[in-house]
Amino acid sequence: MAESTSPIIDLHNVSVTFQSNGKSLHAVDQVNLQIQPGDIYGIIGYSGAGKSTLVRTINLLQQPTSGTVTVSGKDLQQLSNPQLRTARKKIGMIFQHFNLLNSRTVLNNVEYPLLSQSISKAKRQAKAKKLLELVGLGEFEKSYPEQLSGGQKQRVAIARALANDPDILVSDEATSALDPKTTNDILKLLKQLNETLGLTIVLITHEMQVIKSVCHHVAVMDQGKIIERGEVAEVFSDPKQPLTQNFVDSSANVTEALDQIKSDSSLQDLSANERLLFLKFRGRATKQSLISDLTELYKLKANILFGNIERIGSTSIGYLIIILSGETKQLADGINFLNQNGVRVRLIATGKKGVKQDVKTNIS
Ligand SMILES: Nc1ncnc2c1ncn2[C@@H]1O[C@H](COP(=O)(O)OP(=O)(O)OP(=O)(O)O)[C@@H](O)[C@H]1O
Ligand SMILES: [Mg+2]
Structure with a gap:
């Protein structure tokens, strides 16, 4: 990956401050983060570090208190609402708890994001079927989410997140509820999507193994700040910060x-x-x-x-x-x-x- 390409995600001095009980909480504190297209960028930190809040600024689901968010060259805060809706479609998200619609079939779940588009039902369903095949669930289109395992549910969520052909996929603890083998299978799938579709992936986790197995770059987050960052092998083979060292040590038991x-x-x-x-x-x-x-x-x-x-x-x-x-x-x-x-x-x-x-x- 050439460093000279312009970043697909560029967070500049982004802060998010919450007011609660009369106190200010700096959930994200002056973060600068550039992610290159085609990267798999991991963000690791313990609970409460500000990871979810930070990645929610990437599609402005969370408005920064200050700072700018530039995605694919567009300053998102300058966009009109319809423009922002269009830009958001290019940023898919998956979560720990899948967030599937239980009353709809697997196929309906995947085609759901396409309902607002003016394409025919046949085209929509063909697209959803293709995506289900891509995630290895071709024969489950008529199943309901409750009939699936956790790993299969996450595959459905991934297919749904890809419905609008996003350039970026944000994964917020998507494997945290899964066993180690299923975690590996899902990570392999993400890696495959990164390689075949050129999808840029931002992956949040508190587990170093997850970062190690798929990410190229990593940022370590603590108390709203990125305290260490770089190529995965470099950061974890020679950690500068005690927190990073902790992650390495616990990963090696x-x-x-x-x-x-x-x-x-x-x-x-x-x-x-x-x-x-x-x-x-x-x-x-x-x-x-x-x-x-x-x-x-x-x-x-x-x-x-x-x-x-x-x-x-x-x-x-x-x-x-x-x-x-x-x-x-x-x-x-x-x-x-x-x-x-x-x-x-x-x-x-x-x-x-x-x-x-x-x-x-x-x-x-
Ligand atoms: N809407 C909100 N209002 C007030 N405080 C919030 C809000 N969202 C998050 N916070 C606080 O901001 C801090 C960062 O939260 P965040 O969810 O981003 O952490 P995280 O790193 O994703 O943690 P986890 O690993 O548990 O998901 C926490 O102290 C949290 O309580
Ligand atoms: Mg979180």
Whole structure:
């Protein structure tokens, strides 16, 4: 994707302030966001970060308190109501709870957005059928939403969102109610639509796995602001902000493992020559036999309590939680050796006379 093309979505200094109980809440705070055509752009953040409010400004379902919203070269706030209605048709949306009409068949749901258009019923239905086939639900046209699984309902919602041939699809937690396999299937479908239709996708989620599997770019949102952004592989392989680091760690199950290990009472028994360490490897360091080097070079023993490798783009990030034991001097040298070889080492606990000390020192 050439950076020189003009963005299809250009949010300039967009803020949304809500007044509630006499207080101002800055749900979106001075956000600048440019999304290139054909991109799959993820926005990740915890609940209340302002993600939904931000993406609702893209079609002015949410009017910004200040700032400008330019989509496909048009300043949306300058459009007349009919012009805005036309512009909105080019921005499809899907949500966590599908929002299907339960009293209508699957086919009727998909053709619904086309009812206001002056095209014949036959053409409308042909279009809806084609879209159902595109999302893999060709034989379900006569079913009702309640007869479908969550994944199938989301496919119907996607087909409906595509009815007006949008240039942009906004997905607001569309996979949050789905199991992991169905989530993957839906994400694959989105990716396929991105590739075959050239659809620009803005995808909101609180799960890093979702971003990792389909997005090219990501913005991390916290308290109404974008705190970090860039190419997915770059942002997640070298997070600058603690919140981004949190997303990476929980995605690799590291946070959970660390909590479990820290609460393990046997850690009380760490002896003076033992260190509980959290090691993080990146890129080259994941390909070296550093743990066996510790044994050979420093006569240290490593007892592995947890290990995982995350692949982000072409980068591997490895995590190990180990108890390293040996002579005091050798321990210090061994840890230095790890540091020198690009491993980030965090000392979680050290044993002293049988008393656990959670020193949490970052000694990298
Ligand atoms: N219409 C509204 N009136 C007042 N406050 C609102 C309104 N809509 C959202 N907010 C507040 O703005 C903040 C951001 O909400 P938003 O729904 O955008 O967050 P989010 O990141 O999408 O969260 P979630 O992951 O839970 O969906 C929250 O504190 C929310 O309570
Ligand atoms: Mg939301």
